[in-house]
Amino acid sequence: MIKLYDHPLSGNSYKVKLLLVQAGLSFETILIDVFKGENHKTAFTRINPAAKIPVVDDGGYIIWESNAILIYLAEKYANNYIPLDINLRGTLFKWLLFNKTSLDPYLAKSRAILKFVPKGKQDFKELELLRTDAKKGLKIFNQHLKKRSFIVDNYSIADIAFYPYIKLCHEGEIDLEPFKNILSWIRNVENTDNFFDIY
Ligand SMILES: N[C@@H](CCC(=O)N[C@@H](CS)C(=O)NCC(=O)O)C(=O)O
Numbered sequence: 001m002i003k004l005y006d007h008p009l010s011g012n013s014y015k016v017k018l019l020l021v022q023a024g025l026s027f028e029t030i031l032i033d034v035f036k037g038e039n040h041k042t043a044f045t046r047i048n049p050a051a052k053i054p055v056v057d058d059g060g061y062i063i064w065e066s067n068a069i070l071i072y073l074a075e076k077y078a079n080n081y082i083p084l085d086i087n088l089r090g091t092l093f094k095w096l097l098f099n100k101t102s103l104d105p106y107l108a109k110s111r112a113i114l115k116f117v118p119k120g121k122q123d124f125k126e127l128e129l130l131r132t133d134a135k136k137g138l139k140i141f142n143q144h145l146k147k148r149s150f151i152v153d154n155y156s157i158a159d160i161a162f163y164p165y166i167k168l169c170h171e172g173e174i175d176l177e178p179f180k181n182i183l184s185w186i187r188n189v190e191n192t193d194n195f196f197d198i199y
Contacts, residue, residue, distance in 0.1 A: 011164035023078035109174030
């Protein structure tokens with residue numbers, strides 16, 4: 001059975017869980033308490049030298065990096081979450097990389113500063129810079145979603161990849177109100193079969 005190294009507050013782990021659940025795949029979760037530093041213990045860094053969750057162990061095949069995991073699982077078990085057409089696939093890969101380079105890092109770090117860093121240790125200067133970059137990415141994403149229900153053709157792993165940190169924007173005090181297309185896209189994702197809330 002697929003094993004997912006997970007933490008309930010991890011947006012990146014949630015992406016993988018959402019695909020596993022929506023695709024009807026059986027899996028078990030192994031809790032890695034990143035707040036207690038369990039991800040830095042040798043037992044875990046042997047599995048992922050980057051010391052991060054999520055990690056998937058699929059019958060001994062180990063893969064980490066959430067968006068890579070989504071591609072792997074969709075290719076192997078859930079073809080309806082990844083387009084067949086090469087141009088649509090190219091577009092999907094483009095958005096998965098945009099997600100990991102131009103949006104998730106800014107959204108996730110803004111959230112982390114306000115949600116997890118103890119008061120008094122929060123770097124508000126860094127937070128402002130992160131939010132400025134996040135808004136640049138959100139503007140591009142919002143523009144792309146004009147007249148589109150989903151990122152590429154039908155609902156796919158691209159939507160799954162973008163969803164958690166956008167949904168959690170409020171925890172980094174990033175206002176989504178100016179991004180109306182993103183707001184309707186969130187509703188579209190939440191209306192897909194077997195969708196479940198992040199928490
Ligand atoms: N690029 C990685 C990022 C993974 C990541 O940052 N994971 C967080 C949880 S969401 C983590 O393990 N943090 C613990 C740490 O950095 O010490 C991915 O998409 O999987």
